[in-house]
Amino acid sequence: MHDMLGKRHFASATCQLRYSMAIPVEERQAVREVYDVKAGMKGKQHGSKLMEGIIKEADVAKKILMLLPDSARLEAWYAKFGFEKVQEKPVALMLRNPKV
Numbered sequence: 001m002h003d004m005l006g007k008r009h010f011a012s013a014t015c016q017l018r019y020s021m022a023i024p025v026e027e028r029q030a031v032r033e034v035y036d037v038k039a040g041m042k043g044k045q046h047g048s049k050l051m052e053g054i055i056k057e058a059d060v061a062k063k064i065l066m067l068l069p070d071s072a073r074l075e076a077w078y079a080k081f082g083f084e085k086v087q088e089k090p091v092a093l094m095l096r097n098p099k100v
Contacts, residue, residue: 030064031065031066032058032064032065033065033068034054034066051081055081055082058096065095067083068091069094070092075092078096079094083095084096
């Protein structure tokens with residue numbers, strides 16, 4: 001099984017997954033931060049397909065996904081994929097636990 005760090009691509013959508021400096025060192029092995037999500041061709045579902053692939057990989061590897069949404073619209077979109085808001089301030093933080 002390869003690690004989940006690095007860039008992910010699907011059609012015109014891309015994102016990065018990385019260890020987060022916000023997570024204590026002893027817990028970093030279980031958590032990946034999803035960041036720098038970019039999707040082009042709005043309405044073509046490229047971002048959704050990219051996120052579905054990331055989630056499938058995270059579930060298999062039993063990794064928690066973390067992200068910092070920057071708008072209520074994005075929070076609602078991420079919630080459709082099972083992300084839950086766990087912190088509002090100083091920044092919004094959402095997590096998704098792996099499904100077995």
